[in-house]
Amino acid sequence: MKTRLFAFCVGALIFFGCAQKEIVFTQEKLCQVPIGSIMLQNIIKKEGNATISQNEFKDYLIQIINGTNCLEIVTEPKEDTYALNATYNLKINNSVDEKILSSESTHILNAQVTLSLSDNKQIRQEIGQSSIEVKDKEILGIGGKDKISREDEINAIKNSILLAIKNFISSLQAQ
Numbered sequence: 231m232k233t234r235l236f237a238f239c240v241g242a243l244i245f246f247g248c249a250q251k252e253i254v255f256t257q258e259k260l261c262q263v264p265i266g267s268i269m270l271q272n273i274i275k276k277e278g279n280a281t282i283s284q285n286e287f288k289d290y291l292i293q294i295i296n297g298t299n300c301l302e303i304v305t306e307p308k309e310d311t312y313a314l315n316a317t318y319n320l321k322i323n324n325s326v327d328e329k330i331l332s333s334e335s336t337h338i339l340n341a342q343v344t345l346s347l348s349d350n351k352q353i354r355q356e357i358g359q360s361s362i363e364v365k366d367k368e369i370l371g372i373g374g375k376d377k378i379s380r381e382d383e384i385n386a387i388k389n390s391i392l393l394a395i396k397n398f399i400s401s402l403q404a405q
Contacts, residue, residue, distance in 0.1 A: 261300035266402050267308055268301050268347065272315045280320035281380055282387055287318055290384070294391045300399045312347040312354075318387060322378055337364040339378045341386035345394045354401065358393030360386040 270291070273284045282290075295301050304311055323338045340361045347354045362382055 259297070259299040260396070260399060261298065264300060264302040265399070266301050267304045267311045268295070268314045269304050269307055269311055270316075271313050274315070274317045276317060276319035278319045279322040280318065280383065280387075282318075282320065282383060287316070287387065290388055291316060291391055294388060294395055298395060298399060300402075301395070310349060312349050315346040317344045317346075318342065318390070320383055320387065332367060334365060334367045337378050338362070339364075339382060339386055341383070341390045343387065343390040343394050345398065347398060354398065356394040356397040356401075358390035358395075358397070360389040360393070362386060 270288070273288050273291070275282075275284050275287070292303060295303060307313075319342045321340045323340075325336045327334045327336075338361065341359065343358045345356045345358075347356065362378065364378055364382075
């Protein structure tokens with residue numbers, strides 16, 4: 231009887247002590263040839279919990295734009311070149327629900343990227359958002375060590391950039 235109870239408790243700790251999280255970044259080419267050109271201008275990091283620097287963000291932005299194969303990055307404006315200003319923000323909210331023998335922690339990461347694109351005719355604003363929630367449970371002080379990682383932050387930012395870029399590309403293709 232004690233062996234079964236012990237096995238049940240260990241099984242419960244393993245099951246409840248593991249957090250469920252997954253945020254994955256994948257990208258594929260969206261166009262055969264570029265359909266527009268952009269010139270990077272300003273990158274602004276809003277107040278928040280971001281550990282991603284503006285230079286890192288710029289590198290991710292360029293990588294994703296080039297990965298779509300839809301937009302050409304230029305250093306000198308051409309006809310119909312869009313000026314791109316980007317703002318990004320990462321917020322992490324943590325909460326703990328404590329009970330007598332256990333506690334449950336919830337960690338929520340919200341990433342938002344705003345791209346302002348303007349040419350001589352119009353100004354467009356595209357927003358991409360990603361979020362991840364990590365829950366972990368401790369029973370009698372065992373388990374519950376999972377948190378939001380830097381890799382989660384990077385993937386959330388990349389997903390947010392990709393969503394905003396895809397929205398912009400869709401609007402260009404609709405013209």
